[in-house]
Amino acid sequence: MxxxxxxxxxxxxxxxxxxxxxxxxxxxxxxxxxxxxxxxxxxxxxxxxxxxxxxxxxxxxxxxxxxxxxxxxxxxxxxxxxxxxxxxxxxxxxxxxxxxxxxxxxxxxxxxxxxxxxxxxxxxxxxxxxxxxxxxxxxxxxxxxxxxxxxxxxxxxxxxxxxxxxxxxxxxxxxxxxxxxxxxxxxxxxxxxxxxxxxxxxxxxxxxxxxxxxxxxxxxxxxLPVKTKAKQPRAEFRAVAFVQRMIGGERKFLLRRRPEQGLLAGLWECPHIEHDDTQTDIPLLSEHCAAEYGIPMQRSERMPDFEHVFSHIHWHLRVYRFHVDDEFHGNDAKHVGVDGLPEHVRWVSVRELGDYTLPLVFSKIIRQGVSV
Ligand code: SF4
Known part of the structure; x- marks a missing residue:
């Protein structure tokens, strides 16, 4: 017609x-x-x-x-x-x-x-x-x-x-x-x-x-139609830690919960920090995980990079896999949650992942991390 x-x-x-x-x-x-x-x-x-x-x-x-x-x-x-x-x-x-x-x-x-x-x-x-x-x-x-x-x-x-x-x-x-x-x-x-x-x-x-x-x-x-261009999203460089360890014979990785307000509020993710593109990010990530979660990080290796574009921010994510010594038991007294971690941080296995809501980019990172 x-x-x-x-x-x-x-x-x-x-x-x-x-x-x-x-x-x-x-x-x-x-x-x-x-x-x-x-x-x-x-x-x-x-x-x-x-x-x-x-x-x-x-x-x-x-x-x-x-x-x-x-x-x-x-x-x-x-x-x-x-x-x-x-x-x-x-x-x-x-x-x-x-x-x-x-x-x-x-x-x-x-x-x-x-x-x-x-x-x-x-x-x-x-x-x-x-x-x-x-x-x-x-x-x-x-x-x-x-x-x-x-x-x-x-x-x-x-x-x-x-x-x-x-x-x-x-x-x-x-x-x-x-x-x-x-x-x-x-x-x-x-x-x-x-x-x-x-x-x-x-x-x-x-x-x-x-x-x-x-x-x-x-x-x-x-x-038509006429549409003024929205501002380009601001580039943000972030280093991500995919931290893994064996607990009770099961491989687990570290997730933290985002704050209740703001971007991706309340969702779970791998720890990450912002860095400027000139900084060497591995020591910064290690320091962050030691200071915030009481976790001594060991060997690390680079994983593929990821990107995620929000309406106003463009994340460039450089991802590292970190291993934590099996001897580590995570009982730092300043932390009070499960496994001696802060309340908003957990060791999670693939089996348990269904209980946590993750932004798509972190689901991809974890899928990549556990595939090796
Ligand atoms: S411009 Fe759109 S509304 Fe007009 S004739 Fe073409 S398809 Fe139809």
Missing amino acids: GGQNESMSDSFAERLLAWFGERKRDLPWRKNKNPYHVWVSEIMLQQTRVETVIPYFERFIARFPTIHDLAEAPEADVLKMWEGLGYYSRARNLQAAVREVQASYGGVVPSDAVQIATLKGVGPYTAGAILSIAYDVPEPAVDGNVLRVMTRYKLLYDDIAKAKTRVRIENILRPLIPLQAPGDFTQALMELGSLVCVPKNPKCDICPVAADCEAKLAGVQSE
Whole structure:
């Protein structure tokens, strides 16, 4: 069905909905209009591809089928189910918000635009998505896909990195939302952005709204949308210690828990320190582990380097394997946790790893470390 063959007398919404009816993907969160499921899917889909989200969503909903289940779950379980998806504050905010829904709204996601906007992690986009998709409230939900489609369709050179552009597009969309199908309209616009009006080489020849798309008519669709470049992430050089020893005939490695606030809050990782690229990092790492954990480090060997890019930091990780003498028993009096380690540090075997939530890059480092 080509856009050019569509009747111009059909409205934008009618053409879009007809296309969506035929082409929409069968996604697990489209099986019903459960507001909690819509909410979880929308949070997971932020900065993450649909294909990646599908298995996470299915596992998450199987483990926490209702708001009550998620509200009551220990945070560590929630983070474990989120492991590898990144941006862990999304999971924390989701649980905090779900607890709020449980406490203040009897476990029912509010269908009121003002109430829903007060929930943690629920911005204008997520609020619009839940209200329209789950409750058929005629509220716009403007994400990156919708910004792209609409700036092209309306030939707008506004910078989509700016919040006021989102507000402008919301105002353009409001009168276009068909009252009989706000949820389908929201999903159809997003679907058009994901499948047809894609960032590079939009597929205008199969687009249902091509006949009156102003960017297409002007032949400038590839110039839009305008987006100012985000700042490059700052480079940070870190030396990582994969510290291993035998305990009770089992190989274990050292993990520490990150602080409760800030980057990757509360997740587990191998110890690491920042260094400038000119420093010799092995003595610094050894000193760190001796001073912080009371562990005398011995032989070391270089492992492959790793990298991880956050939105604002680019980690360059130089990784070393350290061996700890079997004679060491770790009973330094200043440490009070398990094995004489500080409370936030553990010796962990591969078998026990399932109890700990790790950022993806440290899962990779440990997989590499235990493969030898
Ligand atoms: S740019 Fe092309 S794909 Fe995008 S809305 Fe216009 S006609 Fe459709």
